[in-house]
Amino acid sequence: MDKDTIWIPVGPQHPFLKEAAQFDFDIRGEEIVGARYQLGYNHRGMEKACEDRNYYQCLYLLERICGICSHSHTTAFSMAVEQILNLEVPKRGEYLRSLVCELERLHSHLLWIGVAAHEVGFDSLFMLVWRDREIVMELLESITGNRVNYAINTIGGVRRDITDEQRTKVLAMVKDLEKRMEYYAHIGTNEPTFVARIKGVGVLPPEKAKAMCSVGPFARASGLDLDIRRDDPYGAYPDLEFKVITDTNCDILGRVIVRVLELLESCSMIRQMLENLPEGDIAVKKVPRKVPEGFALARYEAPRGEDCHYVRANGTDKPDRVKVRAPTMANLEAAVESVIGSYVADIPIAIASIDPCFSCTDRTTVVLNDVNRGRQVMTWEDLRKKGIEFYRKEVGISLS
Amino acid sequence: MDVIKVAFFVLVFPGFLFQFMMAAVLEWMDRKLYARMQNRVGPLYTGQGGFLQPVADLVKLFAKEDLTPYAADKLMFALMPLVSLAAVCASGLLVPLWVIQPYTSFPGDIIVDAYLLAIPSFALFLAGWFSSSPFSLIGASRVLTQMFAYEVPFFLALLTPAVIAGSWQIATIMAFPWWEGPWWSVLLRAIGQTMALGVAITCLQAKLERVPFDIPEAETEVVAGPLTEYSGKKYGIFRLQKNILMYTGAALVAAVFLPSFPMVKLFGEFAGPVFAGLWLLVKTLFVVGILSVIRASFGRIRIDQIVVFSWKYLAPLSLLQFLVVLVLKAQGVVHP
Amino acid sequence: MNIADYPKAIQEAFPGKEVVQTRPRRFWIDLQPEELRGAVQVVKEKFGIFHLSTICGEDMRDHILANYFFGGKVCITLRVHMDHKNPTVPTLADLIPGAIPYERELRDMFGVDPVGNPDPRRATLPEDWPAGVYPLRKDCRPPRAGEPWPTVEVKTDEKA
Numbered sequence: 001m002d003k004d005t006i007w008i009p010v011g012p013q014h015p016f017l018k019e020a021a022q023f024d025f026d027i028r029g030e031e032i033v034g035a036r037y038q039l040g041y042n043h044r045g046m047e048k049a050c051e052d053r054n055y056y057q058c059l060y061l062l063e064r065i066c067g068i069c070s071h072s073h074t075t076a077f078s079m080a081v082e083q084i085l086n087l088e089v090p091k092r093g094e095y096l097r098s099l100v101c102e103l104e105r106l107h108s109h110l111l112w113i114g115v116a117a118h119e120v121g122f123d124s125l126f127m128l129v130w131r132d133r134e135i136v137m138e139l140l141e142s143i144t145g146n147r148v149n150y151a152i153n154t155i156g157g158v159r160r161d162i163t164d165e166q167r168t169k170v171l172a173m174v175k176d177l178e179k180r181m182e183y184y185a186h187i188g189t190n191e192p193t194f195v196a197r198i199k200g201v202g203v204l205p206p207e208k209a210k211a212m213c214s215v216g217p218f219a220r221a222s223g224l225d226l227d228i229r230r231d232d233p234y235g236a237y238p239d240l241e242f243k244v245i246t247d248t249n250c251d252i253l254g255r256v257i258v259r260v261l262e263l264l265e266s267c268s269m270i271r272q273m274l275e276n277l278p279e280g281d282i283a284v285k286k287v288p289r290k291v292p293e294g295f296a297l298a299r300y301e302a303p304r305g306e307d308c309h310y311v312r313a314n315g316t317d318k319p320d321r322v323k324v325r326a327p328t329m330a331n332l333e334a335a336v337e338s339v340i341g342s343y344v345a346d347i348p349i350a351i352a353s354i355d356p357c358f359s360c361t362d363r364t365t366v367v368l369n370d371v372n373r374g375r376q377v378m379t380w381e382d383l384r385k386k387g388i389e390f391y392r393k394e395v396g397i398s399l400s
Numbered sequence: 401m402d403v404i405k406v407a408f409f410v411l412v413f414p415g416f417l418f419q420f421m422m423a424a425v426l427e428w429m430d431r432k433l434y435a436r437m438q439n440r441v442g443p444l445y446t447g448q449g450g451f452l453q454p455v456a457d458l459v460k461l462f463a464k465e466d467l468t469p470y471a472a473d474k475l476m477f478a479l480m481p482l483v484s485l486a487a488v489c490a491s492g493l494l495v496p497l498w499v500i501q502p503y504t505s506f507p508g509d510i511i512v513d514a515y516l517l518a519i520p521s522f523a524l525f526l527a528g529w530f531s532s533s534p535f536s537l538i539g540a541s542r543v544l545t546q547m548f549a550y551e552v553p554f555f556l557a558l559l560t561p562a563v564i565a566g567s568w569q570i571a572t573i574m575a576f577p578w579w580e581g582p583w584w585s586v587l588l589r590a591i592g593q594t595m596a597l598g599v600a601i602t603c604l605q606a607k608l609e610r611v612p613f614d615i616p617e618a619e620t621e622v623v624a625g626p627l628t629e630y631s632g633k634k635y636g637i638f639r640l641q642k643n644i645l646m647y648t649g650a651a652l653v654a655a656v657f658l659p660s661f662p663m664v665k666l667f668g669e670f671a672g673p674v675f676a677g678l679w680l681l682v683k684t685l686f687v688v689g690i691l692s693v694i695r696a697s698f699g700r701i702r703i704d705q706i707v708v709f710s711w712k713y714l715a716p717l718s719l720l721q722f723l724v725v726l727v728l729k730a731q732g733v734v735h736p
Numbered sequence: 737m738n739i740a741d742y743p744k745a746i747q748e749a750f751p752g753k754e755v756v757q758t759r760p761r762r763f764w765i766d767l768q769p770e771e772l773r774g775a776v777q778v779v780k781e782k783f784g785i786f787h788l789s790t791i792c793g794e795d796m797r798d799h800i801l802a803n804y805f806f807g808g809k810v811c812i813t814l815r816v817h818m819d820h821k822n823p824t825v826p827t828l829a830d831l832i833p834g835a836i837p838y839e840r841e842l843r844d845m846f847g848v849d850p851v852g853n854p855d856p857r858r859a860t861l862p863e864d865w866p867a868g869v870y871p872l873r874k875d876c877r878p879p880r881a882g883e884p885w886p887t888v889e890v891k892t893d894e895k896a
Contacts (some may be wrong), residue, residue, distance in 0.1 A: 008534045030703070040860040048871060083759060121611055121700025127438035193612050193699040213788050213834030226787065231809050232761060297762060297811055299789065308789045308805065323803075325790035325838075333837055344538065345615065345702045 004028050010347060012041050018115070019358040023336065023351065030343045035336045039358065050322040055081055055155055055291065058319060065324065066357050067148045068111060071104045072302035073324065074153040076309035079234060081155050083296035084313050085288065090281040091236075093157030098236035099273050100144060100152055102266045103170075106177070107136040108303035109259045109266075112355045113184060116256065119348040120197040125187060132180050139170050157283025167274050178267045185260040189253070198252035202350035204338040205250060212334040215327050216305020217262065218354045220246045221254035228301040240272050252353045290317050302327055304355045328357045410493065414504070419492040422681075423643035426650070426688050427454040433692040454643065458636050466632030473530040480527035481630070481637035487519035488644045495651040496571045497677040505571045513570070513652055514558055520645055521547050521607065524616070527638075528626025539625025542616040542703050546606060549710035550613075554603035556718040560596040560725050561656040564589055570652070574660045574680075588728055595721040597657040599714055601687065604649045605694055606706070608642065612698040613706055646688065654683035737783075742810050749782050750775065761810040766817065769825045772804070775814050776831055779806050788828070791838035793846040795874045800846060804828075818848065827852035845872040 005026045012020040020041035026034035046065060050058045062073045075097055082089060089097075110133040117125035137147045143162055144150035152158050162170075188194065204214070209222040219226055227244040229237045245261040247254040291313040300307045305327030314320040331354040339350045409415055428443065428451055435442030443450025468477055494513045499505045521543055528540025562568055565576035578589065606613040617625040627638055660679060664672030701709070737745065739760055746763050747755050756764040767775055779785050785808035794801040800823045804814040816825055825842075827850040828835040839850035840859035847870040858865065870876060 006534065008538075038857070040858075040862060043860050045871070083762075117699065121614065122698070123611070124438050124696045125699075127440060131439055191699070193701050196701055196705055197699060210786055211833045213786075213832065215787075232807070232811070294758070295764075296758065297805060297813065299807060299811070306789065306807070308807075310790075310792050310803065310805070312794060321792075321794045323790070323792040325792075329837060330790075330834065333834065343702060343704070 005033060008344075019356070021356070021358045023347070025339075025344070025347065027344055030345070032340055032342055032344065032347070035339050037332060037336050039332075041358070047322055047324060050319055052318065054289070054317040055319065058322065059153065059155070060151075062322075062324065063149050063151060065326070068108050068357060069104065069302045069304060069307070069326075070149045071100055071153070072300050072307045073309070073326075074151075075101065075235075076298045076300040076307050077311065077322070078153050078155050079300065080296040080298035080309045080311040081291060081313070081319075083298065084291055084294040084311065085155075087156050087284050087287065089157050089284065091278040092161075092280045093282045095236045095273050095277055096158045096160075096162065096282060097153065098240075099162075099170075099270060100140070100150060100158075101235065102270050102273070103136060103140055103143075104150075105266050105303045106263060106270075107133055107140065108355070109263050110136065112259060112303075112352075113188065113256070116198075116252075116349060116352055117194070119352050120194060122191075122194055125184070125191075125194070129184060132177060135173055135177060139173055142166055142169065154283055154287075156287045157281070159283070161282050167277070171271060171274055174267050174270050178264060181260065181263045181267070185257075185264070188256045188260055195253060197346075198256060198349060198353075201252050201342050201346045202335070202338045202353055203251045203341075204334055208337070209334060212337070213330055214305075214334045215330045216302070216355075217255055217258045218305065218331045218334070220244070221258045222250045223248050226306070228299050228306055232299050234298075234300065236273055239276070240269050242269050252349060255353045290315060291319075304328060304357060305330060326357065328354060332356070409504070414495060414497045415493060416489055419489060419644050419647060420640070422647045422684075423640060424452075424454040424458075426647050426685075427643045429685065430646070430688060430692045430695070433689060434696050437693070437696040458640060461636030461639065462633050464632040466634060467629075469531060469533060469629045471532045472629065473532075476526060476530040477629075478634065480523045480530070481634045481641065484520040484523035484527075485637050485641045485644075487516050487523070488641050488648060491516035491652075492644060492648045494570065495648060495680075496574055496655055497651075497680055498673065499571045505569060508568045510558060510562055510568055510570050510573070510652075510656070513648075514555055517607065517645070517649060517652070518547075518551060520641060524626050524638075527630070528628075531626065531629040533629055535628045536626050539616050539628065543609075543626055545703055546609070546613065546616060546706055549707045550603040550606035550714070553599050553710060553714040553718040554607065556715075556722050557596040557600040557603065558652075558656065560592060560722055563722070563725050563729060564592070570655055573656050575662070577662075578659055589725075592721050592725045592728070593657055595717060597653070599718045599721075600653050600657065601690055601694070602714060604653055604687075605691055606710075607649060608646055608691070610691065611695045612701050614700055615703050615706065646691070647684065650687040650691065651680065651684045654687045655680060658683045658686070737809075739810065745783070746812065749778050762813070763810060764813045764815060766815045769816050769818055772814065772816055773826050773828070773831070776804070776806075776828060779812055779814070780831070783808065783810075783812065785810075785812060786832070788832050788835050788838070791835065791842055793842045793848060793872065795846065795872065797874055800848060802842060802846075802848060823848040824851050825849070829853055844870075846870050847873070 005028050007024060007026050009022065009024055011022040022038040022041070024036045024038075025032050046061060049061060053061060059074055059077060062077050063070045065073050110129050114126040114129040114133065117123070117129065140150060141147050143166055144152045144160060152160055204218075204222050206223040209219050209224055214222070214224070215226065223246055225244060225246055228234075229242070230244055242265050245258050245265065247257050249257065293313060293315050295310070295312040298309045298311075300309070307327055308323070308325040310321070310323040311319050312321040335351055335354040335356075339347060342350060411417060431453070432442040432450065443453035446452040446456045468474055491513050493504050494509050494516075496505060525540045525543045525547075528536040528543065531537075561573050561576075565573040567573060567576075579586065609617055617627065627635060630638060660676070660683075663676040663679065666672070667675050742761075742763070743755070743757055746765070750765055753765050753767065756766075758764065765775065785806045787807050789805040789807040789811070792803040792805065794803070798820075800818045800820060802816045802818070802825055804816070806812045806814070818825065823846070825839075825848055827839060829839070829850075829852065836853060836855055837859060839853050840855055840857070842848045843850060843853070844859045844861045847868075861871070
């Protein structure tokens, strides 16, 4: 590294990061010439923890992988287990699951647009979009009982039904939201200061997106036509009519366009689902507690991309292996590479354009006792003593 | 007696205490307007309608721990907030609220005012430089780059009313009878002044480092730019300085660009100056309102885009209207 | 190609291998490590599936299994069986650059060595994690409530 290149660490704590991750950038002046990332700060060992819990406890645990896409993880896990058990979820249950799925997509994309506006300093758009996101949260709360971590999935279907008044309320509010989303689509593509920050930034050519196996709106903005809802249909999607939005811009403007248009598509899908909601049961009545030996792969189109869950059962009531691959992991390498060549000022918006959810991505561990470095775990007393000692030696004040 | 009078002017009115009060009022107004434009409420609980929120923030900051980084130059690190505060308060004395010749009004004071207003940016740059942390260094270099972008149009814009009035003294510029003369002369002068007003307000927004020009202190990118390592009292002083700078800069722009009336002639010897001061305060509030609207309407643009924008549009525009006014003056059109 | 044509096409593309089909769109093929790269070429060229969803390792107690999930209209999973002593697998980094993070995770969690992977850093575990301890293997168990943590004599390279 020559003299002109300085290395700035962004993270693990940084105002633009909603979760902890480490990015290292080599910059020359204001231009980025090298980038690396390091994850693991939010790793909670969920896959290992799942091996000690029965399937319903796993469902509870996997919900808490992430707050924004919690429904994705539970749905994908339920789908995998239902594949092993060969259960067929009743139609009404599938529709309700997909309804919550689309509402979650609404709230996640609105969150992202607000956060992207905040990253470029456009706080007015941030406040307005999040005001509308509150409407979606209210709808989710009325249907499922909670604003995040909905806990509406169970193996074999859903746990709660919706009443007719909830149905009319959702339809009315979604119609309201559609008008506002068209306004945001207009701002997102026409506001000069916003577009100046996102046009031509974070460019990822389609061949690179293909080679790095990117997923979700990030890949669709580079022209790749991948959508699990159409390619590998599940839930209510075989019955619905929707467009898969792709864009050829390959930069952050493209990702904004894709997500905003997907918002409008989601609204139309919600309307279709609610108007054609079939009658019947919402879940399979008797689900066996012990799952016979088998394995299954479930793929789900989360708001951020493709969410894969692989489950292997061994005949007991606890799974043998649960593998969760969240969409952010697939996109991160490509995102970090797309930043090279842009300016330092573009780092937050370029990394944020994949809609990162590091909670989904990590799954950490801590070294407790090391021969060379001594105890790494300190009790409160140890920490206090160490702090007093530090201030006495370095700063010269006594805090005891 | 003289000493007491001077102490009163410097410390109470139109000096430090009054500037501090105006800074608090203007920050409250700015935050409330910004919030209402975003469909929010803004400060609400401290005092009636959140009026005391800026004061509460300052008191809180003064009570926090004040850390100096290990590798920073201790003297300069501590000195920069005070230097910038001193410069801004000195320029605040030159605001023609209460014209006290020869203390606060003298020929050439518009130039002195403009120079004093440039010192806080330098102090910010030095503050970032002497903090010796990578984020502060990046922020400091951005402060300087931004200075190169807006200082020239700002000075040029400020000179236009001076040329029209034929004087370098703010009080005389304010007292210029803009309503006299043939209607087309008034119209031409108004057009020139309005163009200069637009440039001056944009450059004022850049000097204050507010959106869309707040790249040096961009929260999402370089933590807090040059002020990253500042906390407690020093940070409180920087924030106070920024608010007083808003008051001074807005008052300067309001005084020289927006129309004033001959208050002494209208209201008499005693009430005239009082009304003149009040009218200037009203104009200042108007300018700050415009600054708030600008802040709420745009996103932040990058440093290279700021420089390009300023040298492609602001500087040529300010040059153009300055040349137009010079030509008009040479033709004898400007002076009635 | 129709979904119904896939089973036959896949069996023809992998002669002599056992192809398990659990669902209309799920195919599972068992391989040995040295056959992996050839199989990946076949999946890419013959079926046009370029998207590697993920690589999932499993500890089957008597051997280690690595699942390579390729997702397109159908999901073709290549399952590579390795033994515990020296699990290695050839890297896919030149064929599919997006496989690099997943191979690193496989190395961290299971101790499977992706031969030729250009990135030697750890994926999710911290740098001072002791070598030779693979969290997702079945013999690495977190303690039950009340039990002490298993002590492993660890020695890292640098002093703090």
